[in-house]
Amino acid sequence: MTRCGLVAVLGAPNAGKSTLVNALVGQKVAIVSPKAQTTRTRLLGVAMEGEAQLLLVDTPGIFDPKRRFDRAMVAAAWGGTEGADVLALVVDAKGGLGPKVTDIAERIADRPERKFLVLNKVDLADKPKLLVHAEKLNALVAFEHTFFISAATGDGLPELKRTLAAAMPEGPWHFPEDQVSDASERTLAAEVTREQLYLQLHAELPYAAAVETEKFVDRPDGAAEIHQQILVERPTQRAIVLGKGGARIKEIGARARAELTTLLDRPVHLYLHVKVKPGWDEDRGVYRDLGLDWVD
Numbered sequence: 178m179t180r181c182g183l184v185a186v187l188g189a190p191n192a193g194k195s196t197l198v199n200a201l202v203g204q205k206v207a208i209v210s211p212k213a214q215t216t217r218t219r220l221l222g223v224a225m226e227g228e229a230q231l232l233l234v235d236t237p238g239i240f241d242p243k244r245r246f247d248r249a250m251v252a253a254a255w256g257g258t259e260g261a262d263v264l265a266l267v268v269d270a271k272g273g274l275g276p277k278v279t280d281i282a283e284r285i286a287d288r289p290e291r292k293f294l295v296l297n298k299v300d301l302a303d304k305p306k307l308l309v310h311a312e313k314l315n316a317l318v319a320f321e322h323t324f325f326i327s328a329a330t331g332d333g334l335p336e337l338k339r340t341l342a343a344a345m346p347e348g349p350w351h352f353p354e355d356q357v358s359d360a361s362e363r364t365l366a367a368e369v370t371r372e373q374l375y376l377q378l379h380a381e382l383p384y385a386a387a388v389e390t391e392k393f394v395d396r397p398d399g400a401a402e403i404h405q406q407i408l409v410e411r412p413t414q415r416a417i418v419l420g421k422g423g424a425r426i427k428e429i430g431a432r433a434r435a436e437l438t439t440l441l442d443r444p445v446h447l448y449l450h451v452k453v454k455p456g457w458d459e460d461r462g463v464y465r466d467l468g469l470d471w472v473d
């Protein structure tokens with residue numbers, strides 16, 4: 178008897194949703210950074226637990242969006258919860274709860290799906306605070322279970338995974354056992370480069386940038402040849418991405434290439450090009466390429 182179902186992993190930005198999905202899958206499928214709003218589109222990570230296949234929907238963080246692009250991200254997050262068997266609300270337990278978290282809790286309170294509360298970052302949080310958060314959120318939502326975990330250290334993950342597996346409906350697996358995500362290699366490659374933008378450049382820049390894979394060629398020698406465009410809004414941002422004498426873009430390319438060589442399991446040739454495209458976040462074509470719906 179096999180089981181298979183959808184788990185929507187949702188929460189405020191920076192709660193550790195993508196870190197959790199990676200940890201449950203047992204391999205990196207989603208990019209992670211210390212900055213909020215790292216995940217921009219829905220992504221499916223596939224995890225196995227005994228006879229159960231968990232389809233984990235990693236979603237962008239939910240916040241109060243202003244720009245069109247942010248609204249599209251938040252719409253993608255709520256869209257990612259549709260059809261889920263379990264809604265897993267991931268909460269960063271180290272700080273205060275904040276209005277974002279209670280707003281999300283209130284919005285899921287009346288939904289018919291099974292709901293799990295996942296208090297994350299217990300390695301950083303103090304115990305009394307954890308219990309206060311758990312109590313407060315359980316007063317807002319009828320959570321079936323509350324878990325205290327660290328997606329970073331793995332603390333509490335086996336129990337969470339077992340409980341999720343048991344909550345999945347009976348049915349055939351949707352993906353081959355060795356498939357880890359629904360993202361194409363093109364998309365994965367673009368995300369890995371974007372992760373380097375987040376990790377290496379600070380201030381507001383990453384929010385002003387997008388990465389598109391323009392060409393992905395499998396060379397006869399087995400290597401992957403990847404051409405990508407980094408879109409920024411202004412010439413000054415282009416200069417920041419390039420760095421002095423091109424040093425920054427070189428380092429971004431080197432790290433992204435190293436990571437992709439591991440993830441794609443073959444040699445990678447990565448070519449990056451920075452393009453100034455004012456208002457790229459108002460271009461329907463960019464939304465389509467990134468897998469976001471245009472929102473009015």
Ligand SMILES: Nc1nc2c(ncn2[C@@H]2O[C@H](COP(=O)(O)OP(=O)(O)OP(=O)(O)O)[C@@H](O)[C@H]2O)c(=O)[nH]1
Nearest residue numbers: 190191192193194195196211214215216238328329
């Ligand atoms: N110490 C600690 N750090 C964690 C834990 N889980 C995640 N982090 C860190 O928290 C930051 C945010 O993690 P992400 O997984 O990108 O968070 P997210 O919820 O996917 O964020 P968005 O995609 O921006 O909504 C990263 O720096 C992670 O390394 C944890 O259990 N403990």
Ligand SMILES: [Mg+2]
Nearest residue numbers: 194195215216
């Ligand atoms: Mg994320």
